[in-house]
Amino acid sequence: MTGTLAVALAARKIPTQPDRLSAEVEGIIENVDGKPLVTSIKVHYKVKVPRGKREEALRAIEVHEKGCPASQSVKRGITIEWDGHVEEE
Numbered sequence: 001m002t003g004t005l006a007v008a009l010a011a012r013k014i015p016t017q018p019d020r021l022s023a024e025v026e027g028i029i030e031n032v033d034g035k036p037l038v039t040s041i042k043v044h045y046k047v048k049v050p051r052g053k054r055e056e057a058l059r060a061i062e063v064h065e066k067g068c069p070a071s072q073s074v075k076r077g078i079t080i081e082w083d084g085h086v087e088e089e
Contacts (some may be wrong), residue, residue, distance in 0.1 A: 001043055001082070004068035009047070009058035020048040038078055057086045078081035 001025045006016045021028045028040035061084040065071045071080055 001065065001070045001071050001080075002045070004071075005045060005047075005064040007062060008064045008067070012053070012056040012060055014047075014049050014057055014060070015051050016047075037082075038063075040079040040081070041043045041074075042062060043080070045082065045083040047084060047086045048089050049086055051088050054086050054088050058084070 002021065005023075009016050009021065022045070024044045024046075026068045027038050028042070029036050031037075032039065035055055037060070045061060046063070047057050052067045054082065061082070065082065
């Protein structure tokens with residue numbers, strides 16, 4: 001998902017390198033029918049953007065999941081939540 005967000009940001013001319021985009025990811029594992037399964041994934045993005053690009057970055061975070069092959073593949077059985085913190089420099 002982070003790679004898809006990086007592409008969405010690049011399309012908006014928002015640089016992601018070096019150290020401008022990071023993600024903290026948490027997988028929730030639950031016992032389902034006696035087996036440990038990943039049931040939920042939580043992603044928290046941190047994005048540093050140039051002044052005046054905050055709204056564009058927030059929009060990229062909002063829509064990136066729809067174009068992410070990994071997210072689209074696993075969301076049938078795993079809940080995916082994401083949010084983001086955007087800091088202007």
